[in-house]
Amino acid sequence: DTAVSQTPKYLVTQMGNDKSIKCEQNLGHDTMYWYKQDSKKFLKIMFSYNNKELIINETVPNRFSPKSPDKAHLNLHINSLELGDSAVYFCASSLGIDTSYEQYFGPGTRLTVT
Amino acid sequence: EDKVVQSPLSLVVHEGDTVTLNCSYEVTNFRSLLWYKQEKKAPTFLFMLTSSGIEKKSGRLSSILDKKELFSILNITATQTGDSAIYLCAMNSGGYQKVTFGTGTKLQVIP
Numbered sequence: 001d002t003a004v005s006q007t008p009k010y011l012v013t014q015m016g017n018d019k020s021i022k023c024e025q026n027l028g029h030d031t032m033y034w035y036k037q038d039s040k041k042f043l044k045i046m047f048s049y050n051n052k053e054l055i056i057n058e059t060v061p062n063r064f065s066p067k068s069p070d071k072a073h074l075n076l077h078i079n080s081l082e083l084g085d086s087a088v089y090f091c092a093s094s095l096g097i098d099t100s101y102e103q104y105f106g107p108g109t110r111l112t113v114t
Numbered sequence: 115e116d117k118v119v120q121s122p123l124s125l126v127v128h129e130g131d132t133v134t135l136n137c138s139y140e141v142t143n144f145r146s147l148l149w150y151k152q153e154k155k156a157p158t159f160l161f162m163l164t165s166s167g168i169e170k171k172s173g174r175l176s177s178i179l180d181k182k183e184l185f186s187i188l189n190i191t192a193t194q195t196g197d198s199a200i201y202l203c204a205m206n207s208g209g210y211q212k213v214t215f216g217t218g219t220k221l222q223v224i225p
Contacts, residue, residue: 004156031211041200043157043215055210090156099145099206100164103213105156 003027004106006091012112013081020077021109023091031055032074033092033103034066043090049074050097081113116141118216120203126222131193135219137203138185147179147186148213150202157202160188193223 004025013019025032033056034046048056052068063079078085091106117140127133139147146164150157161170163179163186170177174193179186190197200218207214 033211041152041218041220043202043204043218045213048211050210056212094211097210099208099211100162101211102148102159102162103211104159105150107155 004091004093004104006089006106006109008109009107010110010112012114014114015081015083017081018077018079019081019111020075021089021091021111023074023076023106025072025091025093025104025106027093027095027104029093029104030071030096031094031101032068032071033094034074034076035090035092035105037088037090037108039087047074047076048097055097078111081111083113086111086113116205116207116212116214118203118205118214120201120216120219122219123217124220124222126224127193129194129223129225131223132189132191133193133221135188135190135201135203135221136185137187137216139203139205140184141205141207141214143207144181145206145208148204148206149177149186149188150204152200152202152218153198160201190221193221195223195225197221198223 031050033048037043047066049068088108092103094101094103149160161177166181203216
């Protein structure tokens with residue numbers, strides 16, 4: 001009965017590879033997000049989608065491409081992985097785009113690029 | 115650019131102590147201030163504050179917002195080892211859910 005789930009939990013890969021992280025929420029929320037948390041624990045928003053539509057796209061390299069096949073899923077594909085991409089990636093969701101709704105976070109995916 | 119600054123960066127206290135965590139912010143279009151607790155994995159929501167001077171309380175945790183001075187505090191009374199975590203302050207600004215997080219305060223409660 002996990003609310004926001006991510007797969008995989010851990011991902012170790014080499015520079016130059018392409019990888020995907022999947023996120024699913026069963027809360028019936030309309031809005032989903034991707035965050036990156038670096039080694040200093042700083043959490044920074046990357047993207048947000050509302051009803052499958054891109055709403056926020058922060059300054060993120062083009063190598064990162066989110067895809068939302070339906071409003072319960074938001075996947076993150078990363079091309080040509082670099083060492084600096086190593087971080088924990090969190091997916092989150094909220095009831096809607098209104099700022100009165102809190103966000104619920106998934107357990108995170110720890111990506112290590114070697 | 116919106117900014118959230120938390121202090122202290124880390125804190126070690128003994129069980130039973132009371133702690134106060136600070137969060138100051140700069141924002142162009144304030145909507146709400148949020149507190150999250152992050153243990154080993156996902157941040158979990160604690161409070162959302164939108165109005166000045168109204169304390170929000172949940173058990174031993176409480177928080178208040180001062181929109182004039184642009185800061186918030188999170189109080190934890192009678193701390194327990196289970197309170198050990200990183201406490202994240204975040205701010206929602208603009209028309210959409212654009213949340214800016216602070217760097218967090220790492221709290222360690224020792225027996």
